Amino acid sequence: MAVVFERPHALTDVPMHYCPGCGHGIIHRLVAEAIDSLGIEGKTIGVASVGCSVFSYNYFNTDMVQAAHGRAPAVATGVKRANPENVVFTYQGDGDLAAIGTAETVHAAARGENITIIFVNNAIYGMTGGQMAPTSLPGQITQTSPYGRDVNTVGYPVKVSEMLSQLDGAAYIERVAINNTKNIRAAAKAIKKAFTYQTEGKGFTLIEVVSTCPTNWGLTPEKAMGWLEENMLPYYPLGVYKDKYADKN
Amino acid sequence: MAEKVLMKGNEAIAEAAIAAGCRHYFGYPITPQTEIAAYMAKRMPKIGGVFLQAESEVSAVNMVIGAASAGVRVMTSSSSPGISLKSEGLSYMAGCDLPALIVNVQRGGPGLGGIQPSQSDYFQATRGGGHGDYHMLVLAPNSVQEMAQLTIQGFALAEKYRMPCMLLADGTMGQMMEPVELPDSAPEMAEKPWALTGTGLSRKHNIINSLSLTPDELERWNIDRYARYAKVEADEVMYEEYLTEDADVCVVGYGIAARVARNAVNAARAKGIKAGMFRPITLWPFPKAALNKLATTCRAFISVELSMGQLIEDVELAIRCSRPVTLCNRTGGMIPSPEQVLASIEEAAAKLN
Ligand SMILES: Cc1ncc(C[n+]2csc(CCOP(=O)(O)OP(=O)(O)O)c2C)c(N)n1
Ligand code: SF4
Numbered sequence: 339m340a341v342v343f344e345r346p347h348a349l350t351d352v353p354m355h356y357c358p359g360c361g362h363g364i365i366h367r368l369v370a371e372a373i374d375s376l377g378i379e380g381k382t383i384g385v386a387s388v389g390c391s392v393f394s395y396n397y398f399n400t401d402m403v404q405a406a407h408g409r410a411p412a413v414a415t416g417v418k419r420a421n422p423e424n425v426v427f428t429y430q431g432d433g434d435l436a437a438i439g440t441a442e443t444v445h446a447a448a449r450g451e452n453i454t455i456i457f458v459n460n461a462i463y464g465m466t467g468g469q470m471a472p473t474s475l476p477g478q479i480t481q482t483s484p485y486g487r488d489v490n491t492v493g494y495p496v497k498v499s500e501m502l503s504q505l506d507g508a509a510y511i512e513r514v515a516i517n518n519t520k521n522i523r524a525a526a527k528a529i530k531k532a533f534t535y536q537t538e539g540k541g542f543t544l545i546e547v548v549s550t551c552p553t554n555w556g557l558t559p560e561k562a563m564g565w566l567e568e569n570m571l572p573y574y575p576l577g578v579y580k581d582k583y584a585d586k587n
Numbered sequence: 588m589a590e591k592v593l594m595k596g597n598e599a600i601a602e603a604a605i606a607a608g609c610r611h612y613f614g615y616p617i618t619p620q621t622e623i624a625a626y627m628a629k630r631m632p633k634i635g636g637v638f639l640q641a642e643s644e645v646s647a648v649n650m651v652i653g654a655a656s657a658g659v660r661v662m663t664s665s666s667s668p669g670i671s672l673k674s675e676g677l678s679y680m681a682g683c684d685l686p687a688l689i690v691n692v693q694r695g696g697p698g699l700g701g702i703q704p705s706q707s708d709y710f711q712a713t714r715g716g717g718h719g720d721y722h723m724l725v726l727a728p729n730s731v732q733e734m735a736q737l738t739i740q741g742f743a744l745a746e747k748y749r750m751p752c753m754l755l756a757d758g759t760m761g762q763m764m765e766p767v768e769l770p771d772s773a774p775e776m777a778e779k780p781w782a783l784t785g786t787g788l789s790r791k792h793n794i795i796n797s798l799s800l801t802p803d804e805l806e807r808w809n810i811d812r813y814a815r816y817a818k819v820e821a822d823e824v825m826y827e828e829y830l831t832e833d834a835d836v837c838v839v840g841y842g843i844a845a846r847v848a849r850n851a852v853n854a855a856r857a858k859g860i861k862a863g864m865f866r867p868i869t870l871w872p873f874p875k876a877a878l879n880k881l882a883t884t885c886r887a888f889i890s891v892e893l894s895m896g897q898l899i900e901d902v903e904l905a906i907r908c909s910r911p912v913t914l915c916n917r918t919g920g921m922i923p924s925p926e927q928v929l930a931s932i933e934e935a936a937a938k939l940n
Contacts, residue, residue: 350792381785383657386796395794401783403656403795406679409649412641416653416661417783419637420611424657424785442649445642 346370348379352396359559361460361549362391364516365525369429369456370398372530378537382425383417385410387439389431390464390551408439411446414453425536427454433463436472436496443502450507450541454532457498457544460551461570468554472496475573480554495573499546503579509541511580515548515571517563524576540583548574591766596731596756597622599767600690601630603735604662607742608773609688610636611661613650615643615669618702619758620692623664644669648676648689655685656795658782660742664690666758667708668699670716677751678717682797684781684812686745688738689723690754692761695920703920704758704843709897712755713871720809722816724752724823725870727841731765737868739774746777748819755870757893759843759922816872825868826877830856834863836935837881838915838928839902840891841867848891851928860936867901875905882906887935891915891928911938 345351348370356362373379382400386392388407395402405413410428418426435443435457446453462480463469469482473495477486487495499513510532514525525547532543548570552562578584594602601623604612612627624640631638637654641647647663654661665673670691680687693708695701712725724744728734737754745752786792799805827845830852831837838848845866855862865881867874882888888910890899896914903912915931917923 379786380788383783383785385653392798395796399786399792401786401793403653403683403783404798405649405652406675409645409652409676412646412649413653413656415639415646416611416613416650416655417657418653419639419650420654420657420659420661421784424783441642442646445646 346374348373348399350397350399354397355393356390357553359550359552359562360390361516361547362458364522365456365458365547365549366394366397368522368526368529369427371526372533373400375530376533376537378425378533381423382427385414385417385426385428387428387430387434388465389434391429391431391458392465394429408434408437409442410434411439411442411451411453411455415446415451418451418453422452425533427456427533429456430458431464432457432459432461432471432473436498444505447502447505447542447544448507450509452536452539452541454536455544456529457546458549459498459546459574460549462551462554464551464554475569497574499544499579502544507542508544508580509582510535510543512578513546513548513574513576515566515576517566521576535583548576591768593764594731594767595622595761596734596763597692597761598626599731599735600664600738600754601626603738603769604688604742605630605634606769606773607660607739608776609660609662609742610634611654611659612636612638613641613647613654613661613663614665615641615647617666617669619694619761620664620666620690622761623690644672645675648673651687652676652680652683652685655680655687656683656783658779658784660776662688662690664692666692666694667696667705670708670711674711674716677723678715678719678721679797680751681717681721681723682719683795684749685751685795686749688741688745688752688754690756693755693757695918701920702758704893704922705918705920706757706842706844706893707895707897707918708755709870709892709894712753713873713901721812722750722871724748724750724819725755726752727755727868727870728760729842729845729866731760731763732767734760735767735769739770743774744823748815755842757843820872823869824872824874824877826874827866827868829864829866831863831865831881831885833861834885835861835939836887836889836932837863837865837885838889838891838932839865839867839878839898841870841898843922844891844893847923847925848928850925851932854925854929855932860932862932862936873901873905878902878905879907882909886910886939888912889915889931889935891923893922894918911935
């Protein structure tokens with residue numbers, strides 16, 4: 339089992355700044371392992387977004403560019419169109435992808451842009467200290483919904499995977515989680531499949547990873563996993579939402 | 588040089604960009620520059636290039652950022668309201684030291700404004716537009732030939748100094764038809780060891796980034812960038828002087844305003860007034876030293892512009908308010924007539940006696 343803790347080559351040895359129990363560290367590892375196992379590190383370009391994961395440009399060993407808040411899919415589009423033989427991915431939080439970057443996300447999917455998006459849904463704005471996200475749950479208490487998210491005044495969470503799966507341009511959309519070994523394995527498989535599809539020129543792929551933010555949820559890492567299971571998973575069911583090539587696999 | 592062909596300003600920009608080796612264009616339709624996008628949509632697929640209509644100017648400029656990060660010669664074009672949306676991206680481009688060409692075929696503002704020609708984005712272009720300490724190169728052509736030439740030069744300058752370059756035109760020039768000559772060869776591509784092409788597992792990963800949470804580091808980055816800007820100010824200033832040697836009154840204007848000014852200067856000379864014209868071609872870097880030198884002999888200045896008094900501030904700053912500077916302008920899509928400029932020249936000349 340010692341092998342499990344070996345650092346993937348696609349991760350640098352820079353110590354990560356994430357809080358204890360934060361999902362970002364696990365998800366970085368899964369992305370890096372997928373890159374390693376496909377042997378694509380040397381031709382992969384990553385796009386970091388604005389959020390807690392902004393410093394992912396220091397953590398991934400691939401060439402990296404840091405995009406403005408919400409713009410990562412557009413930046414990735416430019417990178418990919420410049421050198422289509424490169425593998426291009428973005429790594430984005432829910433505020434970045436589903437609020438300020440909604441247009442960029444939807445249209446990258448609609449165009450069938452041949453990129454991979456790793457979308458980390460932790461139901462909150464982590465970096466700015468715990469404000470309501472487009473994916474915060476009904477009733478969820480955050481700094482900017484101190485009485486709980488009131489759907490009558492601020493509306494409902496955005497279900498990104500369900501929404502994007504309606505677009506003809508999307509090739510593969512799956513929602514995964516990191517709350518237990520089984521789900522982490524499934525997440526690893528999904529991320530690898532998304533990158534594989536990209537290398538095969540199959541088009542737009544997005545993996546939504548249901549994750550934790552113990553710090554801004556105000557919970558211990560253990561309790562955060564419990565909260566994810568009890569609250570997020572019922573609202574955000576896991577599974578494949580779109581796979582254009584399902585029969586052909 | 589190839590033979591001369593008759594072209595619209597907007598088309599000349601597009602064709603010149605292609606001649607300059609640009610094979611990536613990202614844009615969003617807006618009058619009065621849409622011909623550039625239409626031209627690129629037609630030509631790019633035929634020459635192995637990329638034309639992509641983005642979902643907004645915000646996305647278009649970020650696609651430019653992506654392509655520039657990947658090391659290719661890339662451009663976008665828009666008009667005033669679209670440039671406002673691109674301004675976030677311009678700030679990031681400056682902060683990431685990325686070269687690209689951004690064309691602004693200006694129209695009247697503020698707000699949705701109008702679709703007629705204007706120069707009212709002068710402050711936006713020369714003072715930043717986006718947030719933070721930064722500059723762009725700003726080139727202001729006054730003929731279709733110059734639109735083509737400065738497009739080509741713009742790419743080269745942007746790459747040489749790793750910074751965004753704006754070609755600042757206006758609706759009249761975009762629509763104007765004139766003969767153009769395009770060069771046969773593109774400027775050489777600068778070395779781009781910083782570009783994101785994939786590490787090939789043979790080098791450390793490249794990072795393109797404008798973030799630093801360490802104030803002294805961010806300060807250092809800005810100071811370094813301004814050292815580069817100082818070099819641009821020393822080496823890349825462009826301007827044209829017309830009959831300024833013995834001029835008492837000098838009209839300052841760029842782009843379309845300079846064409847009107849030139850006619851007015853000729854009319855004033857015919858009336859015996861010693862008038863001249865000073866035309867900045869680079870608006871940033873502004874030809875401060877040349878204009879200040881002119882103020883040692885020339886006794887009055889007039890800023891001719893299609894805006895409410897924007898260029899005039901740079902004229903006053905350049906000559907350190909050592910001479911009177913008056914404003915001769917129209918705005919909102921209106922263009923000053925040669926008669927209006929002539930009247931301003933006569934007024935200024937009368938005050939000298
Ligand atoms: C244009 C702009 N608006 C606002 C911000 C401030 N900001 C930084 S991160 C962030 C939210 C990020 O939340 P999310 O995408 O959910 O990522 P997380 O931090 O939870 O991983 C905001 C609003 C910014 N940097 N830029
Ligand atoms: S604030 Fe939340 S998302 Fe950010 S690093 Fe800490 S736990 Fe992770």
